[in-house]
Amino acid sequence: MLALVSPALLVILLLIVLPVGWLTWQSVYHDGFTLEHYRRIFTEDIYWRSFALTFEISLAVTVLALLLGYPVAYLANAVPRAWSTLILALVVLPFWTSVLVRAYAWLVLLQRTGVINQLLHYLDVIGEPLALVHNPFGVVVATVHILLPFMVLPLYATMQKIPNDLMQAGASLGASPAFTFVRVFLPLSLPGILAGSTMVFVLCLGFYITPELLGGGRTVMVSMLVSRNVELYNQFGAASAVAVVLLASVLLIFFVVSRFISLDRVLGQK
Amino acid sequence: MMRFSPARITLYVISALVLVYLILPVLIIVPISFSSARFLTFPPPALSLRWYQQYLSNPAWMQATRVTLTVALLTVMIATPLGVAAAYAISRSRLRIMRLIHMMLLLPLVVPIIITAVGIFFIYARVGLVATMPGLVLANVMLGLPYVVISVLAGLQSFDPAQEMVARSLGMNRLRSFFAVTLPQIKSSVLAGGIFAFISAMDETIVALFISGGQYQPLTKRMFTALRDEIDPTIAAISTLMTAASFVLVLMASTRQKKSA
Numbered sequence: 001m002l003a004l005v006s007p008a009l010l011v012i013l014l015l016i017v018l019p020v021g022w023l024t025w026q027s028v029y030h031d032g033f034t035l036e037h038y039r040r041i042f043t044e045d046i047y048w049r050s051f052a053l054t055f056e057i058s059l060a061v062t063v064l065a066l067l068l069g070y071p072v073a074y075l076a077n078a079v080p081r082a083w084s085t086l087i088l089a090l091v092v093l094p095f096w097t098s099v100l101v102r103a104y105a106w107l108v109l110l111q112r113t114g115v116i117n118q119l120l121h122y123l124d125v126i127g128e129p130l131a132l133v134h135n136p137f138g139v140v141v142a143t144v145h146i147l148l149p150f151m152v153l154p155l156y157a158t159m160q161k162i163p164n165d166l167m168q169a170g171a172s173l174g175a176s177p178a179f180t181f182v183r184v185f186l187p188l189s190l191p192g193i194l195a196g197s198t199m200v201f202v203l204c205l206g207f208y209i210t211p212e213l214l215g216g217g218r219t220v221m222v223s224m225l226v227s228r229n230v231e232l233y234n235q236f237g238a239a240s241a242v243a244v245v246l247l248a249s250v251l252l253i254f255f256v257v258s259r260f261i262s263l264d265r266v267l268g269q270k
Numbered sequence: 271m272m273r274f275s276p277a278r279i280t281l282y283v284i285s286a287l288v289l290v291y292l293i294l295p296v297l298i299i300v301p302i303s304f305s306s307a308r309f310l311t312f313p314p315p316a317l318s319l320r321w322y323q324q325y326l327s328n329p330a331w332m333q334a335t336r337v338t339l340t341v342a343l344l345t346v347m348i349a350t351p352l353g354v355a356a357a358y359a360i361s362r363s364r365l366r367i368m369r370l371i372h373m374m375l376l377l378p379l380v381v382p383i384i385i386t387a388v389g390i391f392f393i394y395a396r397v398g399l400v401a402t403m404p405g406l407v408l409a410n411v412m413l414g415l416p417y418v419v420i421s422v423l424a425g426l427q428s429f430d431p432a433q434e435m436v437a438r439s440l441g442m443n444r445l446r447s448f449f450a451v452t453l454p455q456i457k458s459s460v461l462a463g464g465i466f467a468f469i470s471a472m473d474e475t476i477v478a479l480f481i482s483g484g485q486y487q488p489l490t491k492r493m494f495t496a497l498r499d500e501i502d503p504t505i506a507a508i509s510t511l512m513t514a515a516s517f518v519l520v521l522m523a524s525t526r527q528k529k530s531a
Contacts, residue, residue: 206382
């Protein structure tokens with residue numbers, strides 16, 4: 001049995017375990033052991049600000065995805081089967097479109113001469129075009145769009161398991177629908193909220209294409225810090241240290257979350 | 271009873287708006303790709319196929335398309351057998367270490383892709399695989415493996431291993447019984463896994479940005495560079511074709527999966 005699994009394992013070892021290991025080594029070793037790169041991450045402004053910005057954007061994206069995704073999952077769970085299939089299909093549809101294509105679509109929609117500005121101008125809502133893209137706003141709008149399915153699917157899966165009788169029991173005991181929702185349904189859907197939020201937050205931490213194309217050069221997220229250190233400055237050590245800190249944050253989040261819910265629940269969606 | 275309550279109506283309206291937000295950007299590129307205008311105007315002034323012509327007559331775009339298709343096909347041909355073998359071993363073996371191996375095979379989904387990309391670039395730079403076809407294919411095999419493993423494991427879960435035992439008790443060896451009994455019944459999940467690996471290779475951008483170059487640049491890398499410079503509707507034509515390809519493939523995969531369910 002080990003022989004059967006070994007070719008796949010070899011690919012994983014050579015193409016992800018070894019590269020990440022090499023990266024880690026390179027972050028502390030260059031003609032001798034050094035923690036210089038890590039010192040810079042924690043002391044230099046540009047690194048600090050990038051990490052702070054990345055966490056802020058990820059938090060905003062997660063909260064927005066939850067606020068937008070919860071009603072959709074709730075509706076998909078409440079309507080007859082044919083309708084819920086349709087709703088879920090619409091949610092998953094963009095999921096299998098290239099992230100690059102969707103970033104392009106958002107450029108088309110949000111830029112100064114884009115569809116939304118033209119529409120608002122036509123309706124006389126605005127005189128001057130709004131700056132909707134090449135800033136953190138554009139990054140958040142496009143990123144929420146890309147990550148929303150990762151929120152809706154675990155929410156829906158959790159809601160499916162909440163017995164309907166509980167709502168009816170609440171109603172028969174005289175509770176208002178709102179009260180039953182807040183006291184019964186919402187707490188029971190918490191594992192789904194946690195699973196979806198974790199996935200969205202973690203994926204957002206490492207997002208690269210949308211901030212690079214829609215951030216306008218000033219919204220420097222951590223992933224861009226990594227790529228710039230490699231591509232522009234040939235600072236492999238610095239790039240590696242940033243990557244290691246990012247990976248450590250992701251693993252730490254998975255570790256903490258795994259104490260509350262099974263990780264299969266978080267990863268199972270993709 | 272609560273069909274027309276204000277809460278219900280609000281729920282419907284919000285959900286409808288969110289669904290529009292999800293779908294609109296995917297659909298908007300289609301009319302733009304058929305527009306006659308050089309700049310993005312919406313609605314398009316007139317219909318035209320000029321951006322498709324632009325794409326089809328440009329040798330650089332065509333070369334990139336060939337690279338993408340070759341990489342995606344080779345990825346499927348390598349990742350599928352590796353993934354099936356691994357999933358079979360994981361589901362049949364009772365070794366404790368298999369749990370760890372299972373988790374390791376899902377690593378590509380856990381490690382942020384930018385980190386994987388830079389790490390592979392460092393390794394490739396040492397062994398001379400940067401800007402080569404084998405390098406590109408190998409990286410995509412690694413990224414596609416989890417999809418095959420997850421899909422095939424799900425298929426094997428609903429398959430009764432006793433059937434294979436019967437075949438073996440009748441004198442078939444393990445390999446023959448797998449191909450004669452097990453594989454035909456998990457065919458759908460194998461195909462679905464392969465299709466997802468294909469889509470993953472076709473859409474992969476970030477690793478390609480770091481490790482591909484010269485004549486071996488896939489479509490996504492060229493698109494990314496083009497998008498950084500200016501927005502050219504040729505990208506809309508390519509995007510429309512890519513999206514159409516993805517949808518057809520996903521449809522194939524999901525009808526397959528339904529049949530097996």
